[in-house]
Amino acid sequence: MNAPLSSHALPHFERRSVPKVMLERLMARFADRCSISRSVCEQHGRDESPFEVTPPDAVVFAESTEDVAFVVKLASEYLVPVIPFGVGSSLEGHLLAVQGGVSIDLSRMNRIVAVHPEDLTVTVQAGVTRTQLNREIKDTGLFFPIDPGADATLGGMAATRASGTNAVRYGTMRENVLALTVVTANGDIVRTGTRARKSSAGYDLTRLLVGSEGTLGVMTEVTVRLYPLPEAVLAAVCHFPDVGAAVNTTIQLIQLGIPIARCELLDANAVRAVNAHDKLSLLEQPMLLMEFHGSPASVKEQAEAVQDIAREFGGEQFQWATTPEERTRLWTARHHAYFAGMQIRPGCRTVTTDTCVPISRLAECVTAALDEAKRAGITHYTVGHVGDGNFHVAYLIDPAIPSEREMAEALNHTLVHRALRLQGTCTGEHGVGLHKQGFLVDEAGEMAVEMMRTIKRALDPKNIMNPGKIFTL
């Protein structure tokens, strides 16, 4: 059933290293913006996944779309892989140079290209991070809602079809990317999409590229939708006797169509971790961290409706955060959960699950996963964008102990296949990368994956764009 790669053991890939003559041509153009230093290459050959470091042969720090096109043209000539790199916050091995090649670091492409507050759009270079974007557009009264936790680049977020805490109300990168500038496999610079809110003009190349994990092209500019900062924002914390009660509250509020902006689950382990990390004193029980956006009246109305639902399920001790400072404190805690969690077990690596299921099946899916983790005796915590049916169990493993990694993989495998039976997906927002290739086949079926491979072969016949990710050819 679980055909190729769904573990953190790296399979064998044939190397296609950068030949000397190509390196010389890179050096001639980029000088000290092209590095082959061991530390720089190693830094670009890893991400937040537990895969072993797999460095590229060289790293180019691109400063323009033309820089990227130059590298890809050379790569095409010498049949060498190129791997786009943002800030390295991927969780699935996307950035590993499994066949060698050139990592194109886009972090210096961090310019806001054009803000159009009057149209609620902005175009940025792919290396702009989401917090930078929101900082730079603060004066417009608008904001970019997609928030995957890490301060990822817009390019990286588009490449993995990221989402995060605000997606329940504002959608994911799928819904919010309007247009792209992309360097294709032969080094051409192609623009997809327009700034119009909708279009029926031919194949949706933008949506095909969003989530393609660098395997079809390197995104260099991204145009996204912005939203007016809500007139009123209210954050709330509510504690529950068990995880099921928190999730059932979520299910009901979604079914009723309450336009909640954020609805995050933290299990007791996660709360303990953020308490320790951020010196908070949250009740160490499962909790929902919520946020409501709208007019003062509508925010109040939403919050009251949710409070009524939560009470039915034993939710208590609602605490409200109305000032920006209180809200920031709570949300920073949520955003620190990943690193806070790692401190539960110093020196550990995290194996993170990412299933997403139809909302009505969420309680059974979460509860079973936590029961299994508990029975297995593995250190873990759980957070979830539960309003979307998406949650992450983080198994904290000692990378030196193979049996721990195997156990985490086994638990993940069971969880993914339960999610698939419930008509869900193996990955809500992290992408496939190296880790979930077997799961992808189980989920989509061999024929759908073969359609993907057919598209890949057609658009990247030399297989130089981040090869080995999503599927093997």
Added chain:
Amino acid sequence: MNAPLSSHALPHFERRSVPKVMLERLMARFADRCSISRSVCEQHGRDESPFEVTPPDAVVFAESTEDVAFVVKLASEYLVPVIPFGVGSSLEGHLLAVQGGVSIDLSRMNRIVAVHPEDLTVTVQAGVTRTQLNREIKDTGLFFPIDPGADATLGGMAATRASGTNAVRYGTMRENVLALTVVTANGDIVRTGTRARKSSAGYDLTRLLVGSEGTLGVMTEVTVRLYPLPEAVLAAVCHFPDVGAAVNTTIQLIQLGIPIARCELLDANAVRAVNAHDKLSLLEQPMLLMEFHGSPASVKEQAEAVQDIAREFGGEQFQWATTPEERTRLWTARHHAYFAGMQIRPGCRTVTTDTCVPISRLAECVTAALDEAKRAGITHYTVGHVGDGNFHVAYLIDPAIPSEREMAEALNHTLVHRALRLQGTCTGEHGVGLHKQGFLVDEAGEMAVEMMRTIKRALDPKNIMNPGKIFTL
């Protein structure tokens, strides 16, 4: 600049007719569900566009995905085109059998496959129409919002990436299709997507197929999102001194983030037409027809905010429709605009524009288009999903007078190129079909269109899936 087809003159296509042996094999399986009668074929060789009727060689009335797969397998064997057909409400020549072949009529595939009210999703066969869907799910308290005016099938709406009046709040087919069952060019049955609200599992085949106009596969089942029926619904009509004032009101309410559910423009000509057609007595001035969804309090709040904005722009005589009967009467009038418009000039055909621009540029775009139409002395009216920046000028032409068609094409050409300069699109919701192929190249650029062709060649190497639409190979 305007390379291939952007007119209603049919270019020459090589015919690839159904050979006798294939027809016999179709007859053997389908008996009287396969027709070669002239009237049936002619009915399937036209749509609402002004193109001349171009009938297929045969029509098969499919009743299952397996029926469709059977036809496509034969078509692949005999290199014959297949064209999916829903209700024939396309506006861009999508359904014309320009190379002959088999029209697959999906209207008998009109079964609701699975309603999941608890997950806000429904799976339907592709031949279900939107009003049928809403009728059949009425008891669930949910509804499907996408409303392109015509009572189109879900398959047809997905194939053209349709939207319509509710898109400003609920999105288009792009945002609302979760999963598809599709018969690919070699007759395989492939499922794309899941019922989860979001996913990062590989290439977004669903979004690639949505809007592909039958050129990559025949959709046989469509899974879409549903929404709770709003607690309160309020419709309002407001009249303006000129079109610019109505559009500027719209621009401002969108910029402020008011979550209006529908925001439709009718110019004075359109109002006159619906008054005559539906025996209404609306003031014959430009008007906005709006609808607000939410709680009673939030609906009131939205309506008041919009009234304040409208007043600034000279909007007057707000009329509210609160009962379902009043609302239905108003919206039926809007939905009849297309046929009401045609009655302005009996015997005419309609050439409809479909540009969509960034919201801030909408007023200048609409105003210039109407000035040009007026100066040209052509009979026309205008309606618009202005909340999305999308509007339609309908030029009513006598198909027997070539100069009228040429004038309509010329006006459309000017309008499209203005929209493109304003970073908009030539088609907000109708698709490219036969008519907008030149515009697509102007909009997306030759390289992006070549990417589309590359995908088409890879997934349909024999070019049998609705050939000649979107682009020529």
